[in-house]
Amino acid sequence: MDFAPDADQLLLARRSHELGLALNAPDEHDDSGDPWFSRRKWRRCAEFGLLGLSVGERWGGLGLDSVSACTAIESFARGHADLGFVFSACAHTFACGMPIAEHGTEALRDEVLPKLVSGEWIAANAITESEAGSDVYAMRSAAVRDGDHYVLNGTKNYVTNAPLADVFVVYASTDPSSGYLGISAFVIPRHTPGVTVGAPLPKTGLISSPLAPVYFDDVVVPAENRLGGEGEGRAIFTGSMDWERTCLFAAYVGAMDRQLAATVAYTSERRQFRRPLARHQAVAHRLADMKLRLESARLLLYRACWSRDRGTATPLDVSLAKLAVSEAAKLNALDAVHLHGAMGVMAGSGVEQAIADAVPAAVFSGTSEIHRDIIAAQLRS
Ligand SMILES: Cc1cc2nc3c(=O)[nH]c(=O)nc-3n(C[C@H](O)[C@H](O)[C@H](O)COP(=O)(O)OP(=O)(O)OC[C@H]3O[C@@H](n4cnc5c(N)ncnc54)[C@H](O)[C@@H]3O)c2cc1C
Structure with a gap:
């Protein structure tokens, strides 16, 4: 390696x-x-x-x-x-x-x-529903085949990019009796009759990323707009999440790196008790812990990518990486704010925003509990 x-x-x-x-x-x-x-x-x-x-x-x-x-x-x-x-x-x-x-x-x-x-x-990826979050394959959205097309009905929620999206990747059941084996994936342009995007949902973190519900009401989708075969939606979604859980989460590694550099600079410059904050052992140890979390998460992430590129990655590799990065991002954000003292919690300082940006990382792309479940299941198999 x-x-x-x-x-x-x-x-x-x-x-x-x-x-x-x-x-x-x-x-x-x-x-x-x-x-x-x-x-x-x-x-x-x-x-x-x-x-x-x-x-x-x-x-x-x-x-x-x-x-x-x-x-x-x-x-x-x-x-x-x-x-x-x-x-x-x-x-x-x-x-x-x-x-x-x-x-x-x-x-x-x-x-x-x-x-x-x-x-x-x-583009926007639409799979989550209000009653199907972590239990995502309990979705109610359904696509019924009618000759050379499908008629799709359902409501998706928390769809990132939806307010601006021109096209959606949408998951719906084509065979509700088969559970997750009956899910299929479709590409649906926004202008298709029956597609409506709801009002953007205000949120505290990742503010510049717009998000909204999307409604599909008797939407006619040509069969050629299906991704893969009927019933392959779960595998396609898992594959897309493997990309997201590795490459998207690299953004949090980069953000943690920038945050740590800024925190080291701040604590090296600001003096209390006649020396720089970073020279107090408790502060220095907190910086060391931030670095440890960052590098551990980065290694797991690159190992998962390296394995994916060789076709040897397992769900264990990907879940370990996603879990490590998202939990490190939350803890490092808390430490960064703490080490900036009052300045760290001032609105607009840029330091406090890191917490609001990090918390969702442990929710989207599978929550931390779901990834612990995947890891534990892999250990038993
Ligand atoms: C910023 C952001 C962007 C998003 N973007 C998209 C998007 O582009 N497209 C899209 O389709 N969705 C998107 N989502 C939705 C996201 O995928 C879901 O929020 C996520 O799957 C969790 O579902 P939920 O919110 O319904 O939480 P729930 O499933 O209700 O979970 C709530 C809590 O219960 C825990 N929990 C649930 N089940 C179990 C269990 N079996 N064991 C232990 N604990 C459990 C969870 O871990 C969590 O802590 C986005 C969410 C956020 C926050």
């Missing part, structure tokens, strides 16, 4: 970091119509290749493996302070672009992927 980045990965990391830094500047020319989300930043990311990191070059993507994609996202997020924006870009790229790239028909891939990679379209 060799995690040393090669020359291409080093260059990618440097350029991604520079892009992240460059996009921190306030966006005065944004034309998204959304108070938080920036279309202009979105287009800059597309030009760079960030919205199609692992999509094939044929569709305009960079065709990178997981380790390289992870490197790019980590470096971008280390430079870019708006984690909500990074989250939206990653949900688009990994939870939507990748299942289409891996399971769409040729015609569907040719039609949709270039628009996703170029940033012309924004």
Whole structure:
């Protein structure tokens, strides 16, 4: 196992970091119509290749493996302070672009992927329902086959990017009697009659990533817009989550790295009791613990990506990585705020936002309890 980045990965990391830094500047020319989300930043990311990191070059993507994609996202997020924006870009790229790239028909891939990679379209992944969160395959959404198309009905909730999305990857049951083996995945453009996006849901963390419910009312979906075969939705969703649980979570590794550097700088500069805070042992140990959590999580994440690239990754590898990164992000955010004292809890300081941004990481892509269940089940098998 060799995690040393090669020359291409080093260059990618440097350029991604520079892009992240460059996009921190306030966006005065944004034309998204959304108070938080920036279309202009979105287009800059597309030009760079960030919205199609692992999509094939044929569709305009960079065709990178997981380790390289992870490197790019980590470096971008280390430079870019708006984690909500990074989250939206990653949900688009990994939870939507990748299942289409891996399971769409040729015609569907040719039609949709270039628009996703170029940033012309924004994509959203819709699986969660109000009564089917962690127990996601208890979904009520159903798609009934009628000749060459399906008629899909259902309501999805907490759909990231939905307020701005041009296209949805939607999961629905095509055979309710078969439980999770009866789930299928569909690609549904927003303009399709019967698709309605609800009002954006205000949230405390990842603020610039818009989220909303989506309603599907007798939506006619051509059979060619199904991803994979009927009943393959669970496997397709799991595959897309493997991308998300590794490459999207690299954003939290990058954010933790930036946060730790800022906390070391602050505690080295601020003096109490005639010496820098960082020279007090209790403070120094807290910094050491932050570093330990960060590096442990990073190693598990890159090991999971490395195994995925070799086709040897197990659910254990991916769940260990996702759990480690999200729990480290929560604990490190608490420590960073604590070490900044009163300044750390001042609204707008930027330090306090890390807690609100980190908490959802242990909820989406499977909660920490669900990942502990997966890990424990793997240990028993
Ligand atoms: C910021 C954000 C973005 C999101 N984006 C999307 C998106 O783009 N698309 C989408 O489809 N969904 C999205 N979601 C929804 C997300 O996938 C769900 O919130 C998640 O699956 C958990 O479901 P829930 O919120 O209904 O919680 P619940 O399932 O109700 O869980 C509540 C609590 O109970 C615990 N719990 C549940 N079951 C068990 C169990 N068996 N054993 C032990 N504990 C258990 C959970 O771990 C959690 O702590 C997003 C959520 C957030 C917060």
